[in-house]
Amino acid sequence: MTDVRVAGVGLTRFGSHPDRTGRDLFATAALRAFEDAGVPREDVEELNYGNFMGALAEHQGHQAPLMAEAAGVSCPSTRYEEACASAGVAVREAVRTVRAGDADVALAGGMERMTNLPTDEVTEGLAIAADDLFEVRAGVTFPGAYALMATAYFDAYGGEREDLAHVAAKNHANAVPNEYAQYRKEVSVEEALDAPPVAEPLHLYDACPITDGASALVIVSEEYAAEHDVDAPVAVTGTGQGTDRMSLADRQHLARTPAADDAADAAYADAGVGPGDVDVAEVHDCFTIAEVLALESLGFFDPGEGISAARDGVTTADGDLPVNLSGGLKAKGHPVGATGGSQIAELTRLLRGDHPNSERVADAEVGVAHNAGGTVASAVVHVLEVAK
Amino acid sequence: MSAPASNGAYDEWLDALGDGEGYALVCPEGHGSLPPRRVCPECGSATLSEERLAGTGTVETYSVVHVAGPQFADDTPYVTAVADFGPVRITGVLRGVEPGSDAVAVGDRVAVGVEERATDGAPLVAFRPAGGE
Numbered sequence: 172m173t174d175v176r177v178a179g180v181g182l183t184r185f186g187s188h189p190d191r192t193g194r195d196l197f198a199t200a201a202l203r204a205f206e207d208a209g210v211p212r213e214d215v216e217e218l219n220y221g222n223f224m225g226a227l228a229e230h231q232g233h234q235a236p237l238m239a240e241a242a243g244v245s246c247p248s249t250r251y252e253e254a255c256a257s258a259g260v261a262v263r264e265a266v267r268t269v270r271a272g273d274a275d276v277a278l279a280g281g282m283e284r285m286t287n288l289p290t291d292e293v294t295e296g297l298a299i300a301a302d303d304l305f306e307v308r309a310g311v312t313f314p315g316a317y318a319l320m321a322t323a324y325f326d327a328y329g330g331e332r333e334d335l336a337h338v339a340a341k342n343h344a345n346a347v348p349n350e351y352a353q354y355r356k357e358v359s360v361e362e363a364l365d366a367p368p369v370a371e372p373l374h375l376y377d378a379c380p381i382t383d384g385a386s387a388l389v390i391v392s393e394e395y396a397a398e399h400d401v402d403a404p405v406a407v408t409g410t411g412q413g414t415d416r417m418s419l420a421d422r423q424h425l426a427r428t429p430a431a432d433d434a435a436d437a438a439y440a441d442a443g444v445g446p447g448d449v450d451v452a453e454v455h456d457c458f459t460i461a462e463v464l465a466l467e468s469l470g471f472f473d474p475g476e477g478i479s480a481a482r483d484g485v486t487t488a489d490g491d492l493p494v495n496l497s498g499g500l501k502a503k504g505h506p507v508g509a510t511g512g513s514q515i516a517e518l519t520r521l522l523r524g525d526h527p528n529s530e531r532v533a534d535a536e537v538g539v540a541h542n543a544g545g546t547v548a549s550a551v552v553h554v555l556e557v558a559k
Numbered sequence: 560m561s562a563p564a565s566n567g568a569y570d571e572w573l574d575a576l577g578d579g580e581g582y583a584l585v586c587p588e589g590h591g592s593l594p595p596r597r598v599c600p601e602c603g604s605a606t607l608s609e610e611r612l613a614g615t616g617t618v619e620t621y622s623v624v625h626v627a628g629p630q631f632a633d634d635t636p637y638v639t640a641v642a643d644f645g646p647v648r649i650t651g652v653l654r655g656v657e658p659g660s661d662a663v664a665v666g667d668r669v670a671v672g673v674e675e676r677a678t679d680g681a682p683l684v685a686f687r688p689a690g691g692e
């Protein structure tokens with residue numbers, strides 16, 4: 172089995188791009204990834220592309236060949252759909268393909284266009300990541316589902332809205348220097364607490380925004396990097412994925428995410444590291460409570476203990492374990508099908524030392540990316556390490 | 560818009576719930592699930608029998624939804640809840656309360672039935688506070 176390196180990363184600015192088609196967004200991310208990698212696009216042997224709601228947003232199915240065209244690559248191309256984890260599973264497939272020796276160079280990432288739809292249609296579009304018969308028809312929205320998890324968490328373990336407001340304030344502060352972030356402004360705990368409710372107990376600043384954007388990664392084998400003199404100092408050393416029952420109501424526990432536990436266990440075992448080795452993490456904070464659940468699934472905290480991590484300063488930029496230095500989905504934005512690739516792009520930049528927040532984790536060697544689909548019926552975790 | 564397509568065993572289950580005869584599918588191991596099912600999602604057993612559900616359950620979690628999609632546009636704000644009925648939990652909208660964060664508490668007893676969505680009259684799994692609170 173060969174080792175896998177991230178040779179290059181490319182992102183569009185996350186935010187509102189009213190005049191840009193999905194194909195243009197992905198083309199931009201891919202172009203930047205190739206420039207960053209210094210790898211010629213004709214060497215790409217596989218495209219693994221994530222997208223969730225393109226059929227609704229752009230009336231466009233069958234997106235993979237379209238995106239291969241847009242990126243200027245000529246190779247087998249496949250679209251992956253796993254709700255908000257679409258790009259995470261696409262990257263995982265690229266890693267597995269290169270490891271298996273089926274390709275030396277893969278292009279992986281994703282794209283989502285969302286702001287061209289009215290808010291109620293986006294709300295409806297996101298809701299279909301839940302069980303249509305037993306959740307959507309019963310009034311469950313995407314924020315509503317995480318609100319159900321938040322209420323269950325508070326009931327089981329304690330915690331309050333103010334704990335979650337600290338997660339929002341932390342991630343907004345982290346996004347300020349990030350040139351790719353949608354919201355580069357600080358939000359105070361008080362502002363978060365006073366914002367209008369979306370699905371109580373979650374309010375406006377507990378929720379990620381609606382975002383357009385794309386991410387792309389050039390994934391190569393260690394041998395390819397050595398032969399072609401490609402500077403690729405970050406390795407993907409672990410990958411893992413987990414699945415849970417689709418409906419929240421069918422889960423064993425309403426305030427835990429065992430799919431992410433399974434993904435993390437597999438990724439750690441794959442990499443030969445444990446939670447105590449991790450220096451920096453990008454986690455799926457589509458809602459503030461989701462970051463709390465992620466910290467617990469990744470083994471940084473026991474169940475019920477992650478709620479105060481931001482408030483206590485453990486996960487802030489100057490804490491022991493900085494989480495979401497990119498700004499997270501919360502402030503950097505959440506173009507659903509691009510997010511998993513974006514997390515790995517940000518983590519790569521943080522570990523390479525060329526991220527505006529790299530100085531916060533100057534000695535970091537091990538990073539973890541946690542990407543979740545829906546209410547974590549699916550989850551994918553990757554371990555990245557500075558190559559020795 | 561054309562008439563909605565049938566969802567088979569789900570529609571039958573919803574009709575039964577509306578008639579006060581809701582049921583769960585239960586395997587020999589005692590795992591509960593909701594139809595349509597060919598096998599138990601926990602253990603894979605193909606031996607599933609219908610077990611009548613009690614008319615009331617216990618709220619395990621809830622949320623007050625203020626922002627919804629077009630199908631619930633005229634229903635907001637409303638309370639969604641997940642209630643435990645023994646072999647299964649059911650998700651629905653809690654009616655008969657003022658939609659606010661103190662409208663209900665985890666542990667409250669609720670009755671389950673089928674009502675109409677305010678927005679378009681579509682059938683909706685609905686809870687009502689159970690008497691004797």
Ligand SMILES: [Zn+2]
Nearest residue numbers: 586590599602
């Ligand atoms: Zn069973």
